[in-house]
Amino acid sequence: MKKTAVVSCLLLFVAASALAQTQVDPKYQIHDRNRPLPPVIDAGTSSTQETPGRPPSDATVLFDGKDLSKWQHKDGNTAKWKVENGYFEVVPKAGQLYTRDSFGDCQLHVEFAEPSPAKGQDQDRGNSGVFLHGVYEVQVLDSYQSKTYADGQASAVYGQFPPQVNASRPPGQWQIYDIIFHGPRFDSAGKLLRPARITAFHNGVLVQDNVELTGPTGHQQRPPYAATPEKLPLSLQDHNHPVRYRNIWIRELN
């Protein structure tokens, strides 16, 4: 094949991939009044430092300030992290938490607060993490006036993508991650059809713009994809630091 033909094919492929995500539904005329309207929901309210907001009415609430009944440890044991005053807190060495239910592509809302006063530095400062599918970590860390490597600071896709900006608030203040996650897809033989993608906002600011993951995240390693189900539990990391969480909800995407 000539070089120009290869380029044309490549462009077509890129265009087709883009279309696959944004294509207008050919079943309906423009402004078609017979087209079904989207469901009406209550959008909820925003959080303040004092009070967590109300989740959208169609969200699945994973923590409402009262108990950890939606969570467990890897061995299935009851969650041993501490619940008080509307939040829960990592109990060092108690182990990572996993949701009892599994989730696929989703919009995830998580609020966290770093230990105050701050203790330690670099990766040893308010370290936890939000693990989509249990293996793709959006880093939780105290990165307020505290340095570490770029792809390991707060709101990094750990070991792969630094955030576009450092939007961290001081320790003790509530911070918010809003994450859009599209899991990987595999064919029946286990071959990767599309990688996992993450878009993330930290305190309302875009920090990850539809990045394509190389595979699960890891410390000093980028392991390849292995075929996984479309739905898996979410996880929160116990990194031996008493990070707090509140107001966690998820909306699965169709």
Ligand code: MG
């Ligand atoms: Mg971490």
